[in-house]
Amino acid sequence: MKIDGIPFKQTGYFSKLIVDYLEEKEGLKSFYNRFPTFENFKDQIKEKKDNFPKSHRNVLVAALKHQYKNTTASELTKSNIDSLLDENAFTIVTGHQLNLFTGPLYFLHKIIATINLAKKLKEKYPENTFVPVYWMATEDHDFEEINYFNLNGKKLQWNKKVSGAVGKLDTNGLEAVCDTLSSELGSSTNAKYLVELFAEAYLKHNNLTEATRYLANELFKDYGLVIVDGDDADLKQLLVPYVKSDLFDNTSFKNVSASLEKLNQLPENYSVQVNPREINYFYLIDGIRERIIEKKGTFYINDTVLSFTKSEILTELEKHPERFSPNVVCRPLYQEVILPNLCYIGGGGEIAYWLELKAYFNAVEVPFPMLLLRNSVLLVTEKQREKVEKLDLTIADLFLKQNTFINKKIRAISNIDIDFSPQKKQLEEQFQYLYSIAEQTDKSFLGAVKAQEVKQLKGLDALEKRLLKAQKRKLKDHVIRITEIQNELFPNKSLQERQQNFSQFYLEYGQNLIPTLVANLEPLTKNFEVLVLKN
Known part of the structure; x- marks a missing residue:
């Protein structure tokens, strides 16, 4: 039951940039395409439809079916994947790191926002299909950010020496975390389900990508969620022209830098979220994910002995596109190149760096998606109310x-x-x-x-x-x-959603937790919502 809401501006937890974006301040309008309203999706649909090749749809669906070969997808998820072959099918996307056992609670809020927006858009534009998508950040290498979750004020942590992209990490060592989780949760029916869910995800899958796919699929398959792993050779083949542009012309660096300069000239003194590098790609191979640096025509892989001439790195890119991993500046472009996407849903920090990217998208002639601040929710028990x-x-x-x-x-x-x-x-x-x-x-x-x-x-x-x-x-x-x-x-x-794990609430509310959130959260709200959970 929803009892209240408070404008994001009044919470004190969101930056001036995000508050001004939500208020559609004039100075920011050149940094985004269309503000997310149901009416504005009409033009966004047309623009994406006119600029998304049919060939990309074929590659996307084939890759997704391959990625799902070991996953028991629901009929709705299968239908959503198949629908992406149709020129009238579009995606609504959120992305998130491969946090252990989903990490902070807002993992649920982000995905539910995609599900609800897709559903609302179907009501508004019934001639189209809208598919909710979770983009797994499998190529990220910040293990310390994802190797734990909080439960009952305690930090349950996976201790492991690692290197390279986290998606390829084997799941060895998570038995200890599972045992700790079991002792912490107790022996109720909901507790047993949570322990089984953790064990099935992390102890019966070989790497973190497959474990996370299983977990997200189990939680959201009834809503037709489609899960995408960008660490895919066939999908990255579509990115090759843009990687070339970045390697040899520094296209992202030039355009994002110009946007930052323009943003810095605004009187509001907004803080910069990310700074581009001359080349915004990593080299990804055998436990290595290191920056590509060009010096006097030679391309070096940072902190390794690897180097390439211009012709060698071009050959490497064309033969092994999967070895080129976009950083935070170029990952959004990759997403929009391979998906018929209309809207990206993210937290305040994510929306802030997306606002730096529109000029780059324009330069490479890829439609810039709508940007929607995800739902934020304070969950309150009856006793707390x-x-x-x-x-x-x-x-x-x-x-x-x-x-x-x-x-x-x-x-x-x-x-x-x-x-x-x-x-x-x-x-x-x-x-x-x-x-x-x-x-x-x-x-x-x-x-x-x-x-x-x-x-x-x-x-x-x-x-x-x-x-x-x-x-x-x-x-x-x-x-x-x-x-x-x-x-x-x-x-x-x-904020509760940044500290606590969903298991703390699932323990008490069980299978009602996610349906309650889905039923009560509005995707286009400008309020931080407050929800009383009832048993």
């Missing part, structure tokens, strides 16, 4: 920084006024009179008057803080209660 209501808290209160939150509530419930703003205003008015006298008599006194004003205002600040501190002691029990509920809902003083 009752506590919030009993303490007379609002949702907006809970999103405040803790010190501000406590001070606000203490002021609200105190039987004395702890706000000295009227006294400060009155003091400032009195000093304005003193300034006017000094101006008319001896201007050298202005400094003395100013010093006295600052001193007295500081004195009032000190008295106000001291009184507030005294009231906190007096109302200690109330402070403890409101702090406890905020800490429950915002673990580690951060």
Whole structure:
């Protein structure tokens, strides 16, 4: 049951760039194609349809069927894969790292947003098919970012010495994590299911790619989710012309750099999310994923003894396109080259770097997708909802920084006024009179008057803080209660969805968890949603 929502702007957890994007500020409009509204999808559909080759559809479907050969896909997923041969079929995509056991809770939110948007678009444009897609970041090499998940405040971590792309990592060593998970969850029916799910995914599949595919498929196959692994020689064959452009003309570097310069000229002082390199591809082979660096016509593989002449690297690319792995700047282009995609759904950081890329897409004549901020959700139990209501808290209160939150509530419930703003205003008015006298008599006194004003205002600040501190002691029990509920809902003083794993909620709500989220989350909302989970 949805009980409330708060605009992203008011949460304090999203950058000015993202807030301004959601408000469609004029200065940002040249950095994206179309803002995601149901009406705007009409033109996005036409543009993608007119610029996506039929031959790419054939390669895509053949690759997907090969990737799914060892996966038990649902009939809806199979149908969705087959439908991609049709020129009226399009994708809605989200991407995510291969986090252990899905990692943070928002993994679910991202995929559910793709499912719900695809469903809503089918209602709006019934003549078309819309396929929800999860792009696995199999070529990523940041193992430390994905080798753990949090459960009940504990970090369950996979300790392993690794190198290269994470998708190819064998799953040896995850038995210990499975044992820890089992002891942590207990012996309920839902706990047993979660342990079995982990064991089936990670102990019965040889590498992290296959394990993650199994896991995502098990959780979302009823919704027709299609899972894509970009680490595929046939799919990368479609990328070859763009890799050449990057290797020999630095196309992405030039265009993204120009976009950053344009972005930096805006008065808002937005922070840069990613900086391009001259070449934005890695070389990927045998446990190695290292940057390609060009020096005086020779292409070196960073931190290795490997090097190629221009003709050699061209031959390598044409014979082994799978060995060329796009970085964060070029991966979005790869996605849009091989998928008939309309919209990318991501978190704030992802949308921020996508906004740097439109000029590059224009330069290589690939349609730029719509960019949609994923759903963000605060999940609340019935018991927690009752506590919030009993303490007379609002949702907006809970999103405040803790010190501000406590001070606000203490002021609200105190039987004395702890706000000295009227006294400060009155003091400032009195000093304005003193300034006017000094101006008319001896201007050298202005400094003395100013010093006295600052001193007295500081004195009032000190008295106000001291009184507030005294009231906190007096109302200690109330402070403890409101702090406890905020800490429950915002673990580690951060968003719940960035800290907790889905298993913590599945343990209590079981098979109702994902259907409840699917039923209640709106894909085009501009609110951070709050959802009460019922057993």
